[in-house]
Amino acid sequence: VVLAGAGLAASGPTARAHAPASSFADVVPAPVKATPNAAVTFAVTSGTKIYTQPGSAEAAGVGSYLGELLRRPTGFPLPVSPSAGTPAGGISLLLTGADPAVGEQGYQLETTADKVVIRATKAAGLFAGVQTLRQLLPAAVESTTVKPGPWTVPGGSVLDHPRFGYRGAHLDVARHFFPVQTVKRYIDELAAYKINNLHLHLTDDQGWRIEIKSWPKLATYGGSTQVGGGPGGYYTQEQYKEIIAHAASRHMTVIPEFDMPGHTNSALASYAELNCNGVAPPLRTDIEVGYSSLCINKDITYKFVDDVVREISALTPGKYFHLGGDEAHATSEADYNTFMTKVVPIVTKYGKTAIGWHEAAKTKPDLPTSTVLQFWDTKSSNPAVAAAAARGNKVLMSPANKAYLDMKYNANTPLGLSWAGYIEVQDAYNWNPATYAQGVGESSVFGVEAPLWSETLKTLSDIEFMAFPRLPAIAELGWSPASAQNWDAFKQRLGAQGPRWAAAGINYYKSPQVPWR
Ligand code: TNX
Structure with missing residues (x-):
């Protein structure tokens, strides 16, 4: 089967009349249970309506998101209205x-x-179901311009829920600054794979x-x-709120990280009084680590931390605040202990729960x-983390x-680093979050994150x-049951994503390991 990529579909009158249908077998992350019914097919048409749970603004929000998503490639009106029933011709x-x-x-x-019905107990579940529906539509659904369709959805049913409640992606906006638009677009791309936290x-x-x-x-x-x-750049507090709202x-959920006590040269350069010697160092533009404290x-120092945690916590609806704590090579062990012992309670004081990089386990x-x-x-044996997990800390x-x-795919990858190897x-894809670190079993795993x-x-x-196609691999480890983990099946599912990324204009690495369609 040859699928229409962006290039083909964009060729106007000569574009193929039939967008190839998708299948339950191609959904990433793999659902817990999918039961196809090959006897039927639903089609989104100009008469299709979106119905949402009466009285739920959140369900209405998911409905309007779905409407926006589908209007672009179909050009259909797709009105959204409340209905407790499941009317024919609808997506409920x-x-x-x-x-x-x-x-x-x-x-x-x-x-x-004659219909698609998505049911959940919370709007987050409806939103996840919408991401599955999106992948059940032809790849051209990702196009930003109107395409001919038909917009078929295969018949059948899905029952699905995540293995871990926290599935994260991390983005470093410090080494290079990325404008709000870029962060919003990355959020949209992550959401398609059921990532629910942005660090x-x-x-x-x-x-x-x-x-x-x-x-x-x-x-x-x-x-x-x-x-x-x-020139760098920064987000105003208004822009940070805009990112959170998006x-x-x-x-x-957005998890803000303020890396401390190391990785702090930009703060030390801004305020001389934060330095032990009272002298502000110059700004740095190289990629050394481990020299600042x-x-x-x-x-x-604690007035500074208190002010930062207070201002940011007030703007952040999520429960977590990331304190960093990694690579504090310029901080003595005794000082590190003193610092962490003082700042974790500051996070608690402002109503948040602290996250730290694993070095904090040694505190x-x-x-x-x-x-x-x-x-x-990179080693599975980390005794301090195992001991913390045994005490009850989540990892x-x-x-x-x-x-x-950010690791290169191979020696020829033009971007990225390689200190942790080529990936x-x-x-x-081939690792198990619940067996990778010694002493950190399934019940100690808080979730999975792709930095x-x-x-x-x-x-x-x-x-x-760098994120595509590896981000969907990590997303599947976070969402799908361990029993579904199978590289040969995954690479087929991943291959089906290629035409979607092409249609969406996502720049992805065409790994030779994947049978791209
Ligand atoms: C290590 S991983 C760091 C970062 C670097 C990264 C580059 C971690 C907690 N610290 O400061 O950016 O390697 O891969």
């Missing part, structure tokens, strides 16, 4: 009658000849990327450059068991040699090239 998004097995994030989807790495040695009203020079001076010496409309024994005395540790090791899995989207898509560090990445196109 209902918060009633779902199998309790779907939980808070799952859904059921049923396609018959924004907002500060690092090379740049401070968000306005702090009580410490204005952090953004205006500390944000004024980036790796390679470009993420929320995609049922995604906040001054652990100055009171003003003495032990951090509270509510602190989530983000595992980025967010992002091993650098599997989940780091082809099969490597990104994207930006030392070498300057544009949306660069981001996309």
Whole structure:
């Protein structure tokens, strides 16, 4: 079967009349249970209507999102209105009658000849069901211009829910700054694979990327450059709210990270008083790590942390605040312990739960068991993380040699780093989040996250090239049951995504491991 890619479909009058149909077997992440009914097909037509749960603004929100998604390629009106029933000719998004097995994030989807019905217990589940429906439509549904269709959905039913409640992507906006539009677009691309958390790495040695009203020079001076010496940039608090609102409309939570006590040169350069010697270092545009540290024994350090956590927590609806804590090579062990012991309670004071990179597991005395540790090791044996898990801390899995989207695919990849090795898509897929780290079993796993560090990445196109196709691999590890994990089946499903990315204009790496359609 030859599928119409963007190039073909864009060729106007000569475009093929029939968009090839999609199949339940091609959905990424693989659903828990899909039962095709080859006897029937539903078609979205100019008369199709979207119906949403009466009285639920959130369900209406998912309905209007679906309408926007489908209007672009179809050109159909697709009106959205409330209805408790499941009228013929409709796509219904209902918060009633779902199998309790779907939980808070799952859904059921049923396609018959005359309708599609998605049921969930929460709007997040409806949103996940809409992402599945999107992949059941022909790839041209991702086109930004009107295409001929037909817009068929295969008959059958799906029961689906995630393995882990937290499925994250991380974006480093500090090494290179990315404008709001780029972040919004990445959010949209992530949401298609049921990623529900965006971890924004907002500060690092090379740049401070968000306005702090009580410490204005952090953004205006500390944000004024980036790796390679470009102009950098920062988000105003209004823009940060805009990113959060956009993420929320995609049922995604933003996790802000302020990396401390290392990775802080941009703050130290902005305010001389934060330095132990009272002298501000110059801004840095290289990619060294491990040379900067906040001054652990100055009171003003904790005033600074308190102000940052207070201002940002007030703007952040999500429950988590990421404190960094990685690669603090310029901070002594005793100082690191002092610092973490003082700042975790500041996060708690402002109503948030702390996340730290896995080095924080070594903190003495032990951090509270509510602190989530983000595992980025390349070795499976990390005794401090295992001990923390045994105490009850949850671990967010992002091993650098599997989940780091900034590692090169191979020696010829023009972007990225290679300190954790080359990561082809099969490597990104073939590991189990619940057995990878010794002593961190299924019940200790908080979730899975795909970090994207930006030392070498300057544009949306660069981001996309590193994230696709590996991000969907990590997304499937986070969502699909462990029993569904199978590289040979996954690479087929992944191959079906190629025409979707082409239609959407996503710049992806055409891995030779994948049978692209
Ligand atoms: C290590 S992973 C870092 C980052 C770099 C990254 C590059 C981690 C917690 N720290 O500072 O950007 O490697 O791959």
